[in-house]
Amino acid sequence: MTIDTKLRKDSTEPTVTSKTPRRYQDDLYGWVEDQIALLRANEVGSIDASHVTQELAELGRSEFQRLVSAIRLVLHHLLKWDYQPERCSRSWAITIRQQRRHIAYEIKDSPSLKSKVKEATVRAYLDAVDDVHRETGLAESVFPETCPYDWDAITLRPISWADVDHSNR
Structure with a gap:
């Protein structure tokens, strides 16, 4: 059996018909639409398994x-925040907060990613x-060889634009 991507009147999903x-x-x-329709119709034998x-x-x-x-974007901005404090900017704080939310969303949507945060952090830190x-x-030699931030620092360390000394600006 094959599928047709024309939608049923009562659905937003493709239906199975005799179309190739x-x-x-x-x-x-x-192809993705077709495979979804085949799965929903339990036409497992017609699935393009490979x-x-x-x-x-x-x-x-x-x-x-x-x-x-x-994680890379959070680390990027934390490193700049810590190694160039005189150049801190509001946009760095905003980026850190935004990317922390993205991290939380990714882990909430795919909880098994939590077991991969160490590997992800190692990759992200190098970049x-x-x-x-x-x-x-x-110089790259200024930075530690391994990530100096633990998971709590990456995701929770307070970063506040209000805490920055603006007197020299």
Whole structure:
């Protein structure tokens, strides 16, 4: 059995009909719709299992990478905050708060990512040091070899624009 992506009047989901399913190589989005419809119709024998497996693995990597990216941005700005306090800006504090929210959302939406925060932090820290070095001109050797922040510091350490000395600005 194959599928048709025309929607039923009472649904926003594709339905199964006799139309030929789209090929993975030709139309990824259409192929995804087709695979969803086949799964919902319990047409497991018609599923493109090898490509579904490949896409699910990529989805997992993508979720992990989103966590790494948010941690990297927090670390980037914490490093600048700590190593260039005279240049602290309101935008750094805002970015830290925004990315902390993204981290919380990622872990809330995918709780199993919590077991990956150490690995994500190691990856993120290496990139953050490189980013800060390139942005500020500070030597990479200025920064610790391993991340100086524990999880609480990354996600909870108070960062307040009001605490910054603005007298030299």
